Amino acid sequence: QExxxxxxxxxxxxxxxxxxxxxxxxxxxxxxxxxxxGMRAVLVLYFKYFLRWDDDLATSIYHTFVALCYxxxxxxxxxxxxxxxxxxxxxxxxxxxxxxxxxxxxxxxxDITDSDRDGTPDSMTFHIxxxxxxxxxxxxxxxxxxxxxxxxxxxxxxxxxxxxxxxxFSVFYLCINGGSLLSTIITPVLRAQECGIYSxxxxxxxxxxxxxALMVVALVVFIIGSGMYYKxxxxxxxxxxxxxxxxxxxxNRYRHRSKQYPKRQHWMDWAExxxxxxxxxxxxxxxxxxxxxxxxxxxxxxxxxxxxxxxxQATTMDGNFGALVIQPDQMQTVxxxxxxxxxxxxxxxxxxxxxxxxxNFTPLKRMxxxxxxxxxxxxxxxxxxxxxxxxxxxxxxxxxxxxxLLNMGSNSVTVKLPGxxxxxxxxxxxYPFINNSEIVENQAITFVGFTDYFLVYFRFVNxxxxxxxxxxxxxxxxxxxxxxxxxxxxxxxxxxxxxxxxGSQSCEYSTNFxxxxxxxxxxxxxxxxxxxxxxxxxxxxxxxxxxVHMALQIPQYFFITAGEVMFSVTGLEFSYSQAPSNMKAVLxxxxxxxxxIGNFIVLIVAELAKIPKQWAEYVLFASLLVAVCxxxxxxxxxxxxxxxxxxxxxxxxxxNEDDEDDxxxxxxxxxxxxxxxxxxxxxxxxxxxxxxx
Ligand SMILES: CC(C)C[C@H](NC(=O)[C@@H](N)Cc1ccccc1)C(=O)O
Numbered sequence: 001q002e003x004x005x006x007x008x009x010x011x012x013x014x015x016x017x018x019x020x021x022x023x024x025x026x027x028x029x030x031x032x033x034x035x036x037x038g039m040r041a042v043l044v045l046y047f048k049y050f051l052r053w054d055d056d057l058a059t060s061i062y063h064t065f066v067a068l069c070y071x072x073x074x075x076x077x078x079x080x081x082x083x084x085x086x087x088x089x090x091x092x093x094x095x096x097x098x099x100x101x102x103x104x105x106x107x108x109x110x111d112i113t114d115s116d117r118d119g120t121p122d123s124m125t126f127h128i129x130x131x132x133x134x135x136x137x138x139x140x141x142x143x144x145x146x147x148x149x150x151x152x153x154x155x156x157x158x159x160x161x162x163x164x165x166x167x168x169f170s171v172f173y174l175c176i177n178g179g180s181l182l183s184t185i186i187t188p189v190l191r192a193q194e195c196g197i198y199s200x201x202x203x204x205x206x207x208x209x210x211x212x213a214l215m216v217v218a219l220v221v222f223i224i225g226s227g228m229y230y231k232x233x234x235x236x237x238x239x240x241x242x243x244x245x246x247x248x249x250x251x252n253r254y255r256h257r258s259k260q261y262p263k264r265q266h267w268m269d270w271a272e273x274x275x276x277x278x279x280x281x282x283x284x285x286x287x288x289x290x291x292x293x294x295x296x297x298x299x300x301x302x303x304x305x306x307x308x309x310x311x312x313q314a315t316t317m318d319g320n321f322g323a324l325v326i327q328p329d330q331m332q333t334v335x336x337x338x339x340x341x342x343x344x345x346x347x348x349x350x351x352x353x354x355x356x357x358x359x360n361f362t363p364l365k366r367m368x369x370x371x372x373x374x375x376x377x378x379x380x381x382x383x384x385x386x387x388x389x390x391x392x393x394x395x396x397x398x399x400x401x402x403x404x405l406l407n408m409g410s411n412s413v414t415v416k417l418p419g420x421x422x423x424x425x426x427x428x429x430x431y432p433f434i435n436n437s438e439i440v441e442n443q444a445i446t447f448v449g450f451t452d453y454f455l456v457y458f459r460f461v462n463x464x465x466x467x468x469x470x471x472x473x474x475x476x477x478x479x480x481x482x483x484x485x486x487x488x489x490x491x492x493x494x495x496x497x498x499x500x501x502x503g504s505q506s507c508e509y510s511t512n513f514x515x516x517x518x519x520x521x522x523x524x525x526x527x528x529x530x531x532x533x534x535x536x537x538x539x540x541x542x543x544x545x546x547x548v549h550m551a552l553q554i555p556q557y558f559f560i561t562a563g564e565v566m567f568s569v570t571g572l573e574f575s576y577s578q579a580p581s582n583m584k585a586v587l588x589x590x591x592x593x594x595x596x597i598g599n600f601i602v603l604i605v606a607e608l609a610k611i612p613k614q615w616a617e618y619v620l621f622a623s624l625l626v627a628v629c630x631x632x633x634x635x636x637x638x639x640x641x642x643x644x645x646x647x648x649x650x651x652x653x654x655x656n657e658d659d660e661d662d663x664x665x666x667x668x669x670x671x672x673x674x675x676x677x678x679x680x681x682x683x684x685x686x687x688x689x690x691x692x693x
Contacts, residue, residue: 013228017161018164019230021225021229023225024222024224025153025156027218028219029179031179031218032142032179032215032218033175033179035101035183038187038210039138039207039211044058044062045191046207049202050127051124051127051131063599063602065135067596067599068143070143070593070595070596070599071593072142073147074586074593075140075143076143076145076147076148076585076589078239078586080148080234080585081234081235081238081239081582081584081585081586085232086148086151087229089144089148090152093141093145094145097137098141098215100133100134100135100137100140100141101211102212103130103137104130105205105206105208105212107131108127108204110196111196111197111199112126112127118199151584152229153168154168154584155231155232155584156168159645162577165573165576165577169573174339174344178336180336181336183211184330184332184333184336186210187211188329191207235582239586241279245280246271248274249271252271256270268283278652281647282648285644286580292636293593295632296598297597298371298601298625298628299370299594300594302374302378302560302622303374303563303598304599306335308602309614310556311328311332313381313614315328316388316516316548317546317548317552317553318547318549319331327454334561335564338562342562342565343565346566362641363573366570367566367574368633370562370563370567371632372626373566374560374563375623375625376559376563377555377556377557377559377563384552386615387552389614389615393542393544404520404540406522408461408463408483409427410525411427455493456491456514456516456519457488457489457517457518457542458488458491458521459485459487459521460521460523461485461523462481462482462484464482464523466502466503467482467502468480468523469501470486471501472499475491477489488518491513493513493515493517498511498521505530506530507527507528507529507533509521509537510534514544514546515546517543518541519539521537521538522537524536524538572588575588576588579644580644580648581644581648605621
């Protein structure tokens with residue numbers, strides 16, 4: 001250890017107690033996360049609008065990609081810990097990653113296959129294949145390097161630099177969120193630009209190209225720091241050794257199941273006949289942590305719904321913040337913004353304050369509180385949903401029909417529908433009507449879709465005896481025959497001015513469209529062209545504008561992010577500090593694997609539960625997390641913190657002493673010695689594992 005610390009000191013300059021080398025690692029992480037989140041931000045829209053996939057296919061491929069990104073860390077960790085070492089693994093996989101990003105950018109250039117120059121690609125297969133190859137390489141790269149970069153950063157600190165290492169992990173998390181915040185703001189703006197050689201299209205190639213460039217920058221920055229890093233050597237195919245050792249322990253235990261064989265302290269001790277005691281002790285440390293990970297995916301199940309359920313919830317809300325109009329998917333940027341504020345506040349204020357109060361707020365306690373905060377966030381989401389549900393239009397059920405009665409005349413009329421009381425419909429009025437008897441085939445038109453958030457739907461009904469043309473400054477919506485109606489058209493929300501024209505005569509009608517609304521405009525028979533036609537058009541709300549403000553989502557974002565800071569930032573450091581030296585990246589990968597499982601749970605629960613009320617689904621998720629949290633706190637209570645370096649040092653010392661002994665006493669009763677060693681090593685292990693939750 002001293003030698004290793006010496007190596008660290010010799011390699012990198014120390015600035016304010018921190019090795020300079022970590023500067024390159026955090027800048028690398030910033031650029032890499034910019035690249036990843038920037039590409040991810042526009043991915044679904046690329047599938048939908050460029051590759052022309054439907055919503056379901058786009059969503060499934062998107063989630064599969066995200067899950068793959070959190071499965072590949074295992075591969076990266078194995079390669080790093082047992083073969084290439086973390087440094088080389090990061091370099092090689094970053095190259096794979098950058099190639100993947102470039103492939104994505106190229107796949108989004110429509111001109112490549114647009115031989116008829118009509119603005120759409122002629123061979124979609126080329127674009128699909130190239131983008132899928134690109135995504136596969138990106139998943140391999142981003143997932144592969146993820147456990148290595150965090151663990152490699154941790155490696156730069158010596159045994160006695162726990163405090164600095166903890167700060168490093170906090171800064172590391174800030175960089176992740178700094179990079180993702182910038183990119184999720186920038187790449188949607190780039191995508192909205194128009195570009196192309198022969199014809200102009202939405203610029204997905206630029207939105208993917210900039211993340212590709214950032215990945216190259218990340219790689220270059222990491223290489224520049226090369227001379228300063230402490231590079232721990234890989235220690236053989238450790239994963240294979242671990243699997244063989246566990247397999248042998250199980251087999252050996254099974255072979256000696258009769259009562260005549262004395263019990264051993266731990267089932268892994270049954271591997272002692274064949275395997276190194278140090279390896280057995282290291283496996284015990286890893287298994288203890290992995291066991292503790294079992295309930296953790298539930299946290300990620302809730303956490304990752306920010307990008308799906310919460311974004312969909314935002315589509316039914318009002319995003320008008322005065323000077324700023326927020327898109328539903330842009331609400332997600334609240335998460336990194338809060339991370340950037342909360343991490344420093346927690347580190348420099350809340351945690352020290354708790355410590356001053358004499359409370360031992362251990363990592364596992366923090367993670368438990370983090371889980372509870374996430375559950376509270378979902379309760380907030382449920383409350384918001386209840387508010388939204390109150391404002392949603394009533395749609396006909398499967399056994400009902402919806403009618404809209406329009407009185408286009410200038411006198412009121414009495415309407416009698418079979419099975420219903422007569423009603424008086426005044427002149428120029430519209431009456432929405434849900435009928436229990438199926439008068440017409442059941443159908444309801446709903447206009448949902450967050451990609452069209454800024455668009456609202458409208459149609460005109462012409463109550464005049466002459467045909468009327470409807471247009472705005474930007475578009476012509478065509479001619480509407482007398483006593484007939486137009487199809488629904490889309491227009492940007494906000495103020496709109498329509499010009500109604502009949503022959504050479506015209507008049508203007510202005511109105512305001514709220515988010516998510518839909519209108520039928522009824523042109524009265526009494527309209528006189530050439531005058532103000534504002535009073536001669538009646539606007540009927542088919543769907544009311546979203547009235548619950550998006551700001552109401554801020555509390556749920558606050559709680560989930562506070563939960564993330566306590567759970568995720570702490571978990572990242574916990575996974576590093578509790579891992580044996582040769583299995584640090586493996587445990588980081590195990591940590592990320594819980595994220596992948598959490599994402600799969602979202603898909604499974606959403607598919608299986610099929611809860612009709614969204615607020616009830618939020619409450620279900622919150623309750624599940626509270627239940628899991630109780631189990632986790634019990635498991636955490638029995639967990640004893642270890643200092644892997646100390647345990648390993650004691651084992652190594654013991655093994656050296658034994659080697660000396662063996663040289664001086666050849667042929668002595670070996671079995672006795674193994675027993676004695678075993679007891680002594682257990683004592684050492686127990687001494688080093690005394691702190692509880
Ligand atoms: C939690 C991840 C497994 C780890 C981390 N993610 C974050 O820190 C998120 N807060 C980032 C983010 C940004 C924008 C929108 C959603 C999430 C990571 O990516 O390493």
